[in-house]
Amino acid sequence: MQFVVNGKPIQADFDSRTSLLDFLRDHLHLSGSKKGCDQGACGACTVLVDNQRILSCLALAVQYESRSITTVEGLAANEALHPLQQAFIDHDGFQCGYCTPGQLCSAIGLAEELSRGVPSHVTADLTAHSIAPSHDELRERMSGNLCRCGAYNGIIDAITEVYAGTAAGAAK
Amino acid sequence: MNPFTFVRAVSVENALLLHKDHAAGKYLGGGTNLVDLMRETIEHPDTLIDVSQLSGAIEEQANGGLFIGAAARNTAVSEHRLVRTRYPALARAILAGASPQIRNMASVAGNLLQRTRCTYFYDDASHCNKRIPGQGCDAIDGFHHNHAILGTSPACIATHPSDMCVALAALDATVHLRGGKGERTVPITEFHRLPGDHPDIETVLEPGELITAISLPRMPFATHSTYRKVRERSSYAFALVSVAAALDVQNGLVNDIRLALGGVAHKPWRAFKAEAMLKGKPATEANFRAAAEAELAAATPLRDNAYKVELACRTITTVLNELRGESA
Numbered sequence: 001m002q003f004v005v006n007g008k009p010i011q012a013d014f015d016s017r018t019s020l021l022d023f024l025r026d027h028l029h030l031s032g033s034k035k036g037c038d039q040g041a042c043g044a045c046t047v048l049v050d051n052q053r054i055l056s057c058l059a060l061a062v063q064y065e066s067r068s069i070t071t072v073e074g075l076a077a078n079e080a081l082h083p084l085q086q087a088f089i090d091h092d093g094f095q096c097g098y099c100t101p102g103q104l105c106s107a108i109g110l111a112e113e114l115s116r117g118v119p120s121h122v123t124a125d126l127t128a129h130s131i132a133p134s135h136d137e138l139r140e141r142m143s144g145n146l147c148r149c150g151a152y153n154g155i156i157d158a159i160t161e162v163y164a165g166t167a168a169g170a171a172k
Numbered sequence: 173m174n175p176f177t178f179v180r181a182v183s184v185e186n187a188l189l190l191h192k193d194h195a196a197g198k199y200l201g202g203g204t205n206l207v208d209l210m211r212e213t214i215e216h217p218d219t220l221i222d223v224s225q226l227s228g229a230i231e232e233q234a235n236g237g238l239f240i241g242a243a244a245r246n247t248a249v250s251e252h253r254l255v256r257t258r259y260p261a262l263a264r265a266i267l268a269g270a271s272p273q274i275r276n277m278a279s280v281a282g283n284l285l286q287r288t289r290c291t292y293f294y295d296d297a298s299h300c301n302k303r304i305p306g307q308g309c310d311a312i313d314g315f316h317h318n319h320a321i322l323g324t325s326p327a328c329i330a331t332h333p334s335d336m337c338v339a340l341a342a343l344d345a346t347v348h349l350r351g352g353k354g355e356r357t358v359p360i361t362e363f364h365r366l367p368g369d370h371p372d373i374e375t376v377l378e379p380g381e382l383i384t385a386i387s388l389p390r391m392p393f394a395t396h397s398t399y400r401k402v403r404e405r406s407s408y409a410f411a412l413v414s415v416a417a418a419l420d421v422q423n424g425l426v427n428d429i430r431l432a433l434g435g436v437a438h439k440p441w442r443a444f445k446a447e448a449m450l451k452g453k454p455a456t457e458a459n460f461r462a463a464a465e466a467e468l469a470a471a472t473p474l475r476d477n478a479y480k481v482e483l484a485c486r487t488i489t490t491v492l493n494e495l496r497g498e499s500a
Contacts, residue, residue: 016178016220019207039208046273052247055273058204062178063222106273113272118251121267121407126256143407144271 001065005030006074020064021045021056024071032072032101036146043145046102046109047071053109055144072101075108084108087158095149103145103155110141111163133163173210180222184350184384187223191380192352194219199382201243201282204274209287212294214303223382224279230254236390242281242348242383246336247272249280259388261397261416265339268401271408281383284337284347284363285375288330288438289410290319301327302371317476318412321484322437324472328371331435332364333410338434339399341442342416344389351381360386364439371438393420393428396499400491401434402483411435413483419495421455431467431492433484443467446488455496457489464488 003010005028012027021038024030024047036044038057045057048070075082084104087093094100114133119126122140131137138156147155177194181187191197197219200206209215227241230252238254249255250266266275269283292298292311299308311319311329319329337360345360364375377383397418403409414434420427429450431443446463453459464485471481 016176017173039211040204040274043271043273052276053273054277055204055271058207058274058277060178060200060203060207060220063200063203063224109276110272113247116251118247119256119263119267120272121264123267126260126263140407141272144273 001062003065004068006070014061016060016062018061019057020047020059020061020069023061024056024069030071030073033105034098034101036099036102041146042099042102043106044099044102046106046145048105048109051109051112053106070105072104075104082108084158084162087161088155091157091161092151092154093158094147094151094154099145099147099149103142103147106142106145107155107159107163110138110159113141114163133160135160173213174216174218176210176217177219178222179219181226184226184382187221187226187382188350188352188380190219190221191382194221195379197221199223199281201279201285202245202274202277203282204270204278205282205286213296214287214294223281227385228279233387238388240280240386240388242279242385244280246270246275246278246280246283249336250275257395259339259343259391259394259397261342261394261399261418262336262339262388264399265335265401265414265416268399268411268414269335280336280386283334284360284383284386285377286333287374289333290330291315293330302330302367302374305370305372312474315476316474317479318410318435319474319477320437321471321473321477321480322433322441322468323366323439324437325367325369325371327369328367328438329474330367330371330438332437332439334440335399335401335411335414335434337364337440338414338432339397339416340386340388341440342397342418342430342432343391343394344430346387346389347383348385348387349377349381350384351378353378355384360440361442367438374438391418391430393499394418394430396420396495397430398491398495400487402487413480413487415484415487415491417488417491417495419455419492419499421496421499424454426450426453426455426459429492431488433467433488436471436480436484443488455492457493460489460492461485 034044036042198217200220228244298310401414418430433441446467449463
């Protein structure tokens with residue numbers, strides 16, 4: 001089976017029971033994506049598939065054949081941190097760091113959804129074409145990523161700094 | 173997780189044939205529930221037939237309704253402009269469920285077929301008639317503060333966990349099926365079963381039958397519809413009680429109404445009784461409350477979930493009050 005992981009073509013064969021998370025961690029040795037709960041409750045395993053954020057623990061790797069997968073290892077360009085990674089450092093967006101790879105991938109997926117005009121539970125006007133990334137919007141949209149150190153304020157500050165200008169364009 | 177064979181269906185016909193060849197197999201959508209259930213060894217299909225690449229198209233129908241392919245992702249439905257403008261209750265219900273990552277994976281058909289989150293169902297050290305028919309139910313005398321109050325049976329008090337299905341029930345959705353005997357349609361309100369003596373049988377699906385689409389009828393007054401979910405934390409939690417409603421008020425009277433409840437029963441609970449009581453009556457808070465109480469009169473709460481009766485009555489009344497303000 002073929003995949004593209006962090007921009008590189010990968011060929012692999014594995015047991016059909018293998019989750020995408022275990023494939024990334026145990027077969028490709030990309031241990032950035034974390035196994036928190038392994039049942040879709042914590043968000044630590046969040047990765048991007050074709051730019052959409054998903055939970056790799058609930059994904060069977062075989063189902064994602066030929067797709068393009070981005071993990072935290074694929075965010076930095078050579079030695080230059082992704083702007084969101086730098087913002088997490090600047091705003092104390094983590095303490096122990098275990099949830100951070102999932103938080104980063106999730107926030108990047110969030111920004112893509114905002115730019116598409118995807119509404120959220122707290123969006124007052126569902127018909128709006130443009131949704132500003134307010135504090136409440138960001139908290140709700142990051143609610144699938146738990147941080148047991150409680151770095152939520154720093155995480156939201158970091159996302160706000162990088163994506164404050166990302167109001168939605170035209171929705172479909 | 174038991175070993176299984178993975179096959180990908182390239183068409184509805186192909187999926188049905190694959191299931192015919194693998195009768196102990198299961199269709200796989202986004203996997204957000206089935207993969208977890210397999211890991212917990214509650215589900216153990218010998219084959220997974222991936223139907224996630226089949227049609228997820230969302231299209232307006234000639235009759236003004238909306239047709240949603242079964243493989244449409246939850247996010248795709250909630251962000252679709254016709255859903256947001258014509259059926260806001262559906263967009264709001266989907267957005268109240270799970271997390272963005274799960275909504276990006278989960279399909280519409282899979283949402284219909286997700287199984288209860290009753291902790292006794294998940295815990296194989298407990299007795300559960302849904303997991304092993306005839307075994308008994310440990311929830312009835314156990315921790316059941318989040319269990320059902322309507323349509324329960326001595327065999328099962330589990331709730332259906334979906335938010336989306338509650339809105340679909342209120343909006344008169346139709347489920348489109350394909351099986352060995354051909355095509356058929358089932359109203360969403362008749363798709364899920366009450367537990368009765370067989371809580372292990374949750375829907376009217378025949379073996380091998382595949383959900384191909386959901387359709388919504390034209391319902392102009394559904395522009396005044398919404399979904400309210402009451403839960404124990406403000407996001408990413410299952411409902412204690414939820415309400416989906418659409419309301420049309422003309423000259424102070426209820427001209428038309430759709431009302432459904434979540435978190436209270438083994439299926440999305442359409443409040444036909446409350447609707448019938450309100451049609452043609454003054455759209456007043458007192459009438460909303462009386463109709464809610466009439467609907468909940470059949471409730472059979474247990475030791476720790478009686479609060480849901482009052483919670484449901486208050487949530488219904490509040491939601492209808494808000495919609496009256498919009499609709500008038």
